[in-house]
Amino acid sequence: MVEQTAAQVPALTVKDLQIAYAGKPALSGVNLDIRENEIFGIIGPANAGKTSFLKAINRMDVFTPGMAVRGDISFFGYDVATLKNVYALRSAIGVVFPLPVGLPMTIYDNVALAPRLRGIKSSAELDIIVERCLERAALWDEVKDRLDSLGSLLSGGQQQRLTIARALSQEPKLLMLDEFSIAVDPVTTMRIEDVLKELKHEMTIILVTNLVQQARRLADRTAFFLEGSCVEIADTQSLFLGGARDQRTTDYIEGRFG
């Protein structure tokens, strides 16, 4: 019974979201709910507004000159636009970027950064967090003997798992992945996908992807963004089994454009 109520509180509610850059609309009329512990896929070609959507959620718009966000976004019931502590909001949301960003510090420091920002100083505590996060990101075995080498010198696939470990070290309630597999080999992509299936039990995941099949493999529900609007949102299963209501969605999924 308790579990049912928990499932009914959406992790994220977006109402009539509009995003513009220097007055030019980039995304408009987005209305959606993202449930707790689901993987919410977002597919769509370039310039659909997918990345802008993610930036609006964790209030990265303030770092982007000219970016204006209108509409309501509430994160577990809190309106992100009026939230005073945006730093706490961002730290509750892990982000994985298209190109892996291994910060130019040691692997250990990469993963310990977020806990340190939270004020954790004890090295015993940090050791545990670092090991656990690297393990969950399926990177521990490859780097456990060289935690003090530079994170930015790892291979692309390793850096992307490092980025995921870093995001996990924030103990996020929401994990947002923006085309994470763009610079990652297929084998690593599969490993990360397995990781995401596990993580789903502990957090909500938004998966923006350029690979339609990746959304099909992972997402519980999928939204199709096109040219600055959200065309449709549906159960991934039904979407891929011919249940798309909009012809453009069908065309995109079947590879006729994009």
Added chain:
Amino acid sequence: MFQETALNVRDKKVQGLFRLIFLMMTLLLIIPVLTILGLLIYKGGGVLSWDFLFTGPTDGMTAGGVFPALLGTVWLVSVALVISVPIGIAAAIYLSEYAADNWFTRIINLAIINLAGVPSIVHALFGVGAFVVFFGFGTSILAASLTLAIMTLPVVIVSTRESLQAVPQAFREACWSMGATRWQTIRRVVLPNSVSGILTGVILEVSRTTGETAPIMFTGAVFFTPFLPQSVFDQTMAMSLHLFVVATQVPGVPEELPFGVALVLIGMVLVMNSVSIAFRVYLRGRKKW
């Protein structure tokens, strides 16, 4: 199929010609450097000795060493650094990491460019008016160093800002998205990865400041003083001014003395430039991304 046509032959000749022209122009650069150094060593090398470095001028500045001037230059440059480096770095951090691109920032940038373009003699007159007279520091190391600091401030700001901006924006965004404030991002990600570049800029600034004459000659450096400076409120001799003095102002100076002074001055600058180059090489060796 791969036979040379007349056109190919002509293209190759033209290519060779241009390569030669560019090489000649590059070699031209070496000539003045080698000539200056060679002349200084040839004419002034004879007077160099530990005594020359560590004793004062004697016999109405026609003999003896350069110690008071050497020490004075070290004082002037050090105090100027202490003033200009913190201000310059702070301003560069603000401009690179905080300032939005608006009219206010543009005015500041314009001011920096203009400050860099002000002739040093104008800085000297400003120094006299502001520090010597208005603030009442008199002709002192403090007034001269403040003048030097203001003159070199744009150099520090520009080189620091470039080092900061060489840190990829993606690193900042990754850090911000983890909930870090701008300052936390600067302290943990941006500064650690630009500090070597900033230091390189500072060292280059030192070598430039060392040779400046005009800004200090009215504000704190003197012709001759029998006393070594004890505090920043004292006047001092300085290498660059000393060279001017022994070369043109004092009768009966043996010919090799000014060359010796010049050699010591250029030596100081070369040593600091070498340190800066070594730093750069070291930097390149441990590029982190």
